Amino acid sequence: MNQPDNDVLAAVRFDANGLVPAIAQQHDTGEVLMLAWMNRDAIAETLATNRVCYFSRSRGGLWRKGETSGQVQHLKELRVDCDGDTLLLLVDQQGVACHTGRRNCFFRAVRDGALVEIAAPLVSPEQLYGEHKHG
Amino acid sequence: MNQPDNDVLAAVRFDANGLVPAIAQQHDTGEVLMLAWMNRDAIAETLATNRVCYFSRSRGGLWRKGETSGQVQHLKELRVDCDGDTLLLLVDQQGVACHTGRRNCFFRAVRDGALVEIAAPLVSPEQLYGEHKHG
Numbered sequence: 001m002n003q004p005d006n007d008v009l010a011a012v013r014f015d016a017n018g019l020v021p022a023i024a025q026q027h028d029t030g031e032v033l034m035l036a037w038m039n040r041d042a043i044a045e046t047l048a049t050n051r052v053c054y055f056s057r058s059r060g061g062l063w064r065k066g067e068t069s070g071q072v073q074h075l076k077e078l079r080v081d082c083d084g085d086t087l088l089l090l091v092d093q094q095g096v097a098c099h100t101g102r103r104n105c106f107f108r109a110v111r112d113g114a115l116v117e118i119a120a121p122l123v124s125p126e127q128l129y130g131e132h133k134h135g
Numbered sequence: 136m137n138q139p140d141n142d143v144l145a146a147v148r149f150d151a152n153g154l155v156p157a158i159a160q161q162h163d164t165g166e167v168l169m170l171a172w173m174n175r176d177a178i179a180e181t182l183a184t185n186r187v188c189y190f191s192r193s194r195g196g197l198w199r200k201g202e203t204s205g206q207v208q209h210l211k212e213l214r215v216d217c218d219g220d221t222l223l224l225l226v227d228q229q230g231v232a233c234h235t236g237r238r239n240c241f242f243r244a245v246r247d248g249a250l251v252e253i254a255a256p257l258v259s260p261e262q263l264y265g266e267h268k269h270g
């Protein structure tokens with residue numbers, strides 16, 4: 001790779017906090033897994049390693065997806081939107097993306113006038129994290 | 136519908152600006168079309184009409200997708216993520232989602248170390264907007 005970082009980083013419009021939202025989509029099925037945030041360092045590390053690294057707003061630091069839970073996201077392709085203010089990550093998700101143990105984070109839907117759960121956990125959070133928190 | 140607004144709005148964690156990011160995905164193909172932002176009124180109107188309405192940060196007001204361009208998004212289902220801070224809209228996109236005339240906004244990808252365009256416009260912005268701007 002010929003230093004894609006500069007090219008990409010120049011195209012990204014970070015917000016006032018230096019962050020940009022990144023959508024993670026399973027590359028082969030099209031399933032939208034989650035949305036998280038990236039800063040410059042997270043993008044650079046993700047492109048360098050092909051393992052997705054976010055920026056955790058709650059912890060205020062880099063969040064290497066799966067470092068605690070083992071539920072790693074392998075990067076297949078990184079895309080930038082027209083305005084440069086959103087990223088789309090095509091990934092291969094190992095296991096489950098959601099910290100609740102569900103495959104994706106969007107398991108609540110408005111149906112017949114109510115917000116209902118449409119997917120059950122595949123593994124328990126305790127199995128994923130023990131006493132830890134982030135994925 | 137039994138007033139889903141209250142249920143949904145109670146589940147959403149809006150940011151300091153009263154906004155939440157919303158991912159629009161074509162309901163049948165899985166294509167991720169765009170990301171935009173919604174406030175309370177945009178969510179309520181979208182659920183009431185089943186036509187997607189965002190909040191335009193640049194214009195500071197409701198943005199009824201397609202009101203200028205005709206490229207309307209019909210809502211098929213609204214989902215809320217685990218933390219309530221992202222929405223996923225399953226939609227039926229009429230025409231193109233991107234203001235550049237492309238089907239979706241994520242037409243730039245990192246490939247072989249460079250950011251390259253991977254999709255061409257299907258219609259010209261002039262055809263979509265004349266002298267107007269937003270979609």
